[in-house]
Amino acid sequence: MxxxxxxxxxxxxxxxxxxxxxxxxxxxxxxxxxxxxxxxxxxxxxxQETGYPEEEIFSFTTMTFDKELDIVQKFEETETMLRNIHSVKNASLFNAVPLSGSGSAGGLSLKPATEEGPDVRAAYFLADENALDTLGVNLLEGRNFRPDEVIMSASRGVFPEVTIITKALGLELFPTGDALGKTVYFGVAPLKIIGIAEPMKSAWLKDSRPDNVSIIPFVSASIFQKIIVRTEPEQRTAIMRQIEDLMIQDHSKRVIIGLQGMDEDKRDNNxxxxxxxxxxxxxxxxxxxxxxxxxxxxxxxxxxxxxxxxxxxxxxxxxxxxxxxxxxxxxxxxxxxxxxxxxxxxxxxxxxxxxxxxxxxxxxxxxxxxxxxxxxxxxxxxxxxxxxxxxxxxxxxxxxx
Structure with missing residues (x-):
């Protein structure tokens, strides 16, 4: 026993x-x-999956000090210059960098702000028609922005009329799954949903709704601008090393700060x-x-x-x-x-x-x-x-x- x-x-x-x-x-x-x-x-x-090819993407911020410069034209030239670099897949101006912990969010609703109604919290990226390709995100439904739908301005006196949203945001706004073609309101501005994108995360992984993302075709022409670049993964480090010199050669009266890969942004944020x-x-x-x-x-x-x-x-x-x-x-x-x-x-x-x-x-x-x-x-x-x-x-x- x-x-x-x-x-x-x-x-x-x-x-x-x-x-x-x-x-x-x-x-x-x-x-x-x-x-x-x-x-x-x-x-x-x-x-967790973020929806981005993090090893291909890096970002930086430009600060321009030339008061006589036509910023809108210079930004267009800068984007073209970046896209022409060997092994660069695409580049675009953004208001915020995904996964970085710094961005913008607001409420999208089915009624304008002047009328009472529920709204859904969503992060938003302001960018042009190259945004999805720069982020390595595909469309599930609908279409991308046309160049004539993109507004580049120093003020918001004129606001876009269309938007692309993630599937998660679409289902929260329209639980029946028919968000494509519907109109939502960003404040009082109506936005027609022209595309449903693959899952992608906002600037904050710890957000209560990190999958709710909207892309609006608007580029704010200001002296302080974020630029995101997508490259061939094996060439990203080499391109990052030379990007500051290339940007200064393109225009000498600006400073480049915050040059960092998206995976590094994510690691710092986490x-x-x-x-x-x-x-x-x-x-x-x-x-x-x-x-x-x-x-x-x-x-x-x-x-x-x-x-x-x-x-x-x-x-x-x-x-x-x-x-x-x-x-x-x-x-x-x-x-x-x-x-x-x-x-x-x-x-x-x-x-x-x-x-x-x-x-x-x-x-x-x-x-x-x-x-x-x-x-x-x-x-x-x-x-x-x-x-x-x-x-x-x-x-x-x-x-x-």
């Missing part, structure tokens, strides 16, 4: 160490299960999430190691206290396997109680995170998997010292100490 009762009696006689280990296992289970769940949530967030993920992984490893060492240490301590007892049992004919089994069962009993307590604490902690920090609800699968992992780790931590105890010679173990 498994001799459960003698093991219980032994634990009750020296309960301080067992209680400390039980608490340690409970704390590890509670924290690790929540940390593992949050880490998986961050991994999913960081690895820096806090990457740091959190690393800290969580470190926390999980440290807690598991500490728990394993605690179990190992308690087992070694118990063995040292029971050397004489173990030797006596061996002299009376107890097998080595029985000695190992004894310590495994003793540890398993402590571990089970600790896991039950830790699982309850994990669920309670997950509920607190949900209520106070808007974290996702803890999946009980992570609690069960953590409990299983801790249980296996705890048993493995006992094997070596228990095996060592079983190999003690009865003649040595029963000597007076």
């Amino acid at each position: 498994l001799e459960i009762k003698p093991i219980f009696n032994s634990l009750l006689r020296s309960k301080a160490g067992a209680i400390m280990l039980l608490i340690q296992i409970a704390i590890t289970t509670a924290i690790v299960s929540n940390a593992a769940f949050i880490a998986k949530d961050r991994i999913d967030f960081l690895s 820096a806090s999430d990457i740091l959190m993920l690393r800290m969580l992984i470190t926390l999980i490893i440290v807690l598991v190691l500490i728990t394993g060492l605690g179990i190992f240490g308690l087992t070694v301590f118990n063995i040292n206290k029971r050397t004489k007892q173990i030797g006596t049992r061996r002299a009376l004919g107890a097998r080595k396997s029985a000695i190992v089994r004894y310590f495994l069962i003793e540890n398993a009993i402590i571990c089970v109680f600790g896991l039950v307590l830790g699982s309850i604490a994990a669920i309670f902690m997950g509920q607190l995170l949900l209520e106070n920090y808007s974290m996702p609800a803890l999946d009980t699968f992570y609690v069960l998997m953590t409990a299983l992992f801790v249980f296996i780790a705890s048993l493995l931590s006992v094997v070596m010292p228990a095996t060592k105890a079983a190999n003690i010679s009865p003649s040595i173990a029963t000597r007076s100490i």
Whole structure:
């Protein structure tokens, strides 16, 4: 038999160490299960599809100081110059860079702002007819902007009449799925939906609706302008190295700042999430190691206290396997109680995170998997010292100490 009762009696006689280990296992289970769940949530967030060929795209900002310059004409010349660079697929002026954490958003509604009605939050990019190709995004339905529909102006006295939106935004505006050809309002300005684009993310991955994106054919002619360039992926670094010189050669009275790849923009924007993920992984490893060492240490301590007892049992004919089994069962009993307590604490902690920090609800699968992992780790931590105890010679173990 498994001799459960003698093991219980032994634990009750020296309960301080067992209680400390039980608490340690409970704390590890509670924290690790929540940390593992949050880490998986961050991994999913960081690895989500953005809709862009990030390794092909880079962006920069120009600041022009020539007051006599015809900015509209110069921007058109600049775009043409960039597109003529070898290995550049396309280039376009934008008001904001996707995934950068800085952009513009507003409400699109089925009624003008002068009338009451619900609106849908959407990020918007102001760009010309080259926007979709520059971003590497295709149309699912409809058509692209015509050049005559694009407005380049220093003011918004005249506003475009058309827009291209993502499928997610279209379904939120028109749940029946017939957004193409419909009219929505950006403030009081009516915009006809002429195209439905593939999924793409806004400037903010952490936005409540990052898939709601609208492209409006408007380019603001100002001294401060963002430019996005798409290249052959293997040539992006080389082109980025020479882009500043090319831009200065094109017009000397401007400064180039913020030159960076889209993947770098995304990484910078997600820096806090990457740091959190690393800290969580470190926390999980440290807690598991500490728990394993605690179990190992308690087992070694118990063995040292029971050397004489173990030797006596061996002299009376107890097998080595029985000695190992004894310590495994003793540890398993402590571990089970600790896991039950830790699982309850994990669920309670997950509920607190949900209520106070808007974290996702803890999946009980992570609690069960953590409990299983801790249980296996705890048993493995006992094997070596228990095996060592079983190999003690009865003649040595029963000597007076």
